[in-house]
Amino acid sequence: MLSLRDAAQAGGVMVVAMTEDGTDALPLLGLTGTVTPPLSDFASAEFVGWCAGEGGDAATLAACPLVTEEPLLVLSARGACTVWVINAANKADHVTTSPSGTVLLGHKPAARPNLLLPEPLGEIREEFTISRATARAYEVRRGDVLQVIDIEGQQCSDFMAFRTAGLEAGLEQRIDSTVTRSLVGGAYPGPGLFDKFYDSDMRPLLNVVQDTCGRHDTFALACTARGYEERGFPGHVNCSDNISEAVASYGVERRPAWPAINFFFNSWIDHSDNRIQVEESWSRPGDYVALQAMDDLVCVSTACPDDVDPINGWNPTDVHVRIYRPDAPIRRAVAHRQKEDARMSLSQTSAFHGRTSQLTEQFQAARDLWLPAAYPGVGTIGEYWACRERVTLQDMSALRKYDVVGPDAERLLQRVTTRNVAKLAQWRGSYTLICDEQGAVIDDGTLFRLAPHAFRWCCGSEESVRHLKANAEGLDVRIRDMQASLPNLALQGPRSRDVLRKVAFMQPHVPSLEALKWFGVTVARLHDREGAPFMLSRSGYTGELGYEIFCDPSDATEIWDTIMAAGEEFGIAPMGAHALEIIRIEAGLAAAGAEFAADVDALEAGLGFAVDFKKDDFIGKAALERNATAPRRQLRGMLLDCDDIPAHGAHVYAGERPVGVVTSATRSPSLERAIAMVRLAVEFAETGTMLEIGQMDGHMKRLTGTVCDIPFIDPRRERARA
Template identity: 50%
Template sequence: MQAIKEQQWGEDYYFGASFTKPISKYRLDGQHAIQLSLSAGDRLEILSPDQAQSTELIVLDAHGTLAPALLDKRPPVVAVGIQQQLQQRGAASQRLRNQLNTWQLDESSLQQAITVSGAEHAKFTAANDLTVMIVAAGPNMSVEAHTPVTEVDITVTYANLAEPPLPAPLAPIKHELRVDRATAQTYEVKKGEWIQIIDVSGKQCSDFIAFDKQALAQGSVLGLDATATRTVMGLSNPVPGLHSRYLGSDLKPMIEVVQDTVGRHDSFLLACTPKYYEDSGYFGHASCTDNFNQRLAHYGIAPRAGWPAINLFFNTFIDASGAVLMDEPWSRAGDYILMRAERDLVCASSACPDDIDPANGWHPTDIHVRIYDAAQDFPRAIAYRNTSEELSRMTKSSGFHPRTSAMTKKFIDYAGYWVATEYDGWGTNAEYLACRERVALLDLSVIRKFEIVGPDVVAFLQYVLTQNISRMAIGEIAHSAICLETGGMIDDGTIFRMGEQAFRWCCGAEYTGIWMREKAQEKGFKVSIRNASAQLDNLAVQGPNSRELLSKLIWTPDSQPSVEKLKWFHFAIGRLGGAAGVPVMVSRTGYTGELGYEVWCHPDDSEAVWDAVWQAGQPFQIAPMGLNALDILRIEAGLSMAEHEFDHSTTPFEAGTGFSVPLNSKQENFIGREALSRQAPESRHRLVGMILQGGDPASHGDHVYHGRFPVGIVTSATYSPLMGKQIAIVRVAPDFSSIGTRLEIGKLDGQQKRLAGEVVKLPFYDPKREKLLA
């Protein structure tokens, strides 16, 4: 079985398919719409993953007349969700209104809709050719509510289509060409133009090479250069994924990679060569190198025995010994790479003919190339998946991004969101000092938020969380871990008690919500678990002056505590600037070890919240803060981070978060309790601090030694401006965890270079938490 996927930027929906008959699968995000064309006999399925999001359909016949009976014989109803979304202010309403206008649908068309409830797995068959508009509609969720508008899955099974369709164009196409299986094509692009290389059927490699057109005109061959790219980018092999830029031998960029829906490719091995096939006993077999030589002869480029290429969709990996291995590609049909030309180029793309190994899934197919005009603009994005089966998701931006991106261009893809690492004119050290001495603000919208409500919500959370949430009061927050049956941690986060039977779980991994939903279904808990991440942004306001700043901005009703009276790990519902202002939730939480708060709001209000905090912060010399400064702050504060202090093999006790596992006071069973109870405290590896001698830095993953052999590992390390020393959080065997123990951190091979240090108690900063609790 093969699979197809497409990601459409303008409307935020995704498309994929498996087929014996071609099947297209779409993920329709909450508050978005999609238009599909169906032919007689085509089947349409709609399913809400959280079993709570309704969908509304408007059907037109081939003449553009409303015809809901072509899909559903039930009487049509009013599209209430669409009306609610259109009646409110904000981006979602305007986007939907623009789409309906484009599709020439007016208010009367909303009176004859088909509604699919969230609990329904709807299946329709088109009685004739038709066009259907599908909307996952609903009003914006307020900060105190638990009704996010969430995604739905759509599947179309085509009755008469012979092959999978290409993904919809990202913009008007300037030029396109098909690279037939086992061939290559050349094409020219101008500086600034966009190149989209599409895997038509899935698991098909495509080698890409490019040459400076001006240099060719002057008789010089200046192409993509592996050594220059790897040296300047500082990466030998980008695994998984691609370099963001590829350079020529003149050390200047030739190509920028803008979007990648796969995330796994090889970079600069040779395109397949005649020698490879001859050495394997396949004499005369077609090769990408020969195909390139034939096509490039027109430009006066001399043939080569092997062409260094960007091997798109080619799944290679490197084992512990350094050997390069390969397997079937990760790409599905419709997956693509979008690149931008940094100069006028002559390009060549192949559809690799390799059918003697897994490189092309054993069955070579076509590649499709589209060229878009330089006037177009596309967001930078990288694909990721929460599960191996789902359609890929692309990097998102929060509602604060228009403000942060105006202050810096230094962003990384962090857990599926673009997050600033540091800001122009400030820098990591200044941002760190602002938080320690004054006040700083940080976009933390990457945190995932899940609304968990229902009659069994307390019993359910007692089962899946380590923390004893039954003791929590409304308005209180608690830290908790989530563990496997082995006691290893899946995630950690904070749980907000919003009501007697309503909680909000805020965590690092989106997969946690999927896992929770699976556990609820396994045990039959009557709860709803809905992803509200797209409906809630959060801005961290941290530092000694954070309370004074926010007390000037946040109004709370008499029933809620004021900012001045808000206790640590509690929250309040209020407004920005007064009783009629933007609705917000303020929590006394953070990740810095300082007095601090987080302000939660709907993305439509994020810019207003940022502007208000920024303006009010000027007397305090407020600074924006990126992830680099946050990392120093959280290490000084001894705070754990996923894939550093914990992973699926680490227990909360070993991760330094054992306080979230009250084995004595929590009587109910929870996932991982038996494993955690079996682990004797004396045998647990322990998280401690190390202060190092000298200025050499330690790194995550370095081994910690006592004598010749390792006794632990570095989980996080940084230079502490506060202490003027290199510091590290380390996990060590209990025998070596005593305060004052002298240990060494191994560099190079662990033996030839050692960094001496001494074990200290965590946290490094404010060990009694006096600032945090002030």
């Protein structure tokens, strides 16, 4: 990569290239030698000596003069060679630092040969690569899908789009990041309900179809010449100038700074000082953003040249753009990775999507699935009351399901879970935890025993299974991933048993519906012995009487239809994730990332009831026993004297001193006030203690409340046990 000023324009810069065997390598760079190096016009001693050492004659080598009006020249070698760049305009023994005759050189090693572009999303109408440190303008038509691909990873790409009709009329109707943030209610649109980029007139220009990175910038400008100058890098190539030059032919006015969207640029707002923070990009090789044009547009994309900051991994690379025809069948999706370095999978629809999508368009990503957030025909509050008073059906297929089978299955589970698996009878389940050595909760879930040596672990994340596998070495046990092959529904509410009485058939060798106690499990069929089979457990995440249904994907639609039809007389309603969040907080049920996290042990997470200290041993027991003797923090509830909902992580105060944090909060429709689960210092955890939750930096506004027990509703779990 050569950054050229008036040296190249004067014809003083030339290139010489040689292969390992001493032959002319200029054709590998796409150049042709037309002159010989003017050895007397530059400090040529080192060059002559090198040529002689390689068996060549410097006076007879072919050189290619570089005469260009462009400030940057990018050369790509198609084979191994040694390149010399000669600045004959200056005879000094060092590179000049004056503005006249400056040549800046950069070198990017060849990409590893195993780096491939992702599979096309559909029929490609056009595609091209944007070389590092350059920009390119291109046109897309209404309905086209454009895909911006980070080829090698950690490469930012500024993006801007203009309405074609506006440019033809002399108007620059372009993406407005402030309007976009305001309308979507977030820093960056994602696939789903709030997925669009808008212009200053609040008209949508593009919607996001797929995003495999999830971290992009909508706060800062594209890099500018001034930005580099202020840091001591005058003349550095920058995206703003590249954008201006790329779109100049469309009549777009040149700007010294462009407020572009910067894909893959990892930026965020630090809440402690309100400053924009940046770090290396999270994008991996082949990550991309796919956007569908909602009008005819002129777009411009860059491959950012920043090599003085961490944003491109200190190593600017190329960006690839594909444009797909409007009829390309591209589904909305985001990337899911079971672990940071795991292979990417794009979010899928669940086996029940054919039915839920007829009732709502409001979906949110739940791990690797799109699941309903709310049903507008019922409304979140309507769904809430349906669960409290009648019965609801919810797609919960994002629940992780694993079968642990084999002669040593019980031994493994006894080692890694906090409850005594030896006491778990067949056709029974128990809520249990998997902890690390410090007693922190890795995951929670329900463990069912389906046979003497066969268990089903239903949990929240893949992390617990990695922990299981790590501790299974030397044991005769197999762990099978059942995710996509076992979609599941939650049938919850006081009339849930009435619905099942109409549709569930059990054989005599398994527990009947009436015999199924809390956390019991059985196998059932629809209507009779020939009906669609499903596993039925008396469990849930609501604190209400409820059941969970696990089935084969091929039977999902029939089971959904049958249950909904049977529930009509009981006022059944579909329920989404938003209503469930309200109900689970009222029920005092813990959630990952809220009540339990990496630095919180099981006791501080309010999950001590799921720890059996009478077991001989399990991972984390010693730490939990130590912490139990002198607890520092305790999970409690707070009844607030208002409807304001505090944010997760907000501090709880006793006077001027913080004494705890909010883990989860909502407004309770039943209690008609805001409620919060809070982790408090034990000195302030007594029931009835008056405390305050800080808002607006913790001191400008306070929400008063009273410490209470959790659950907030039905503290003895009598509804679930009914």
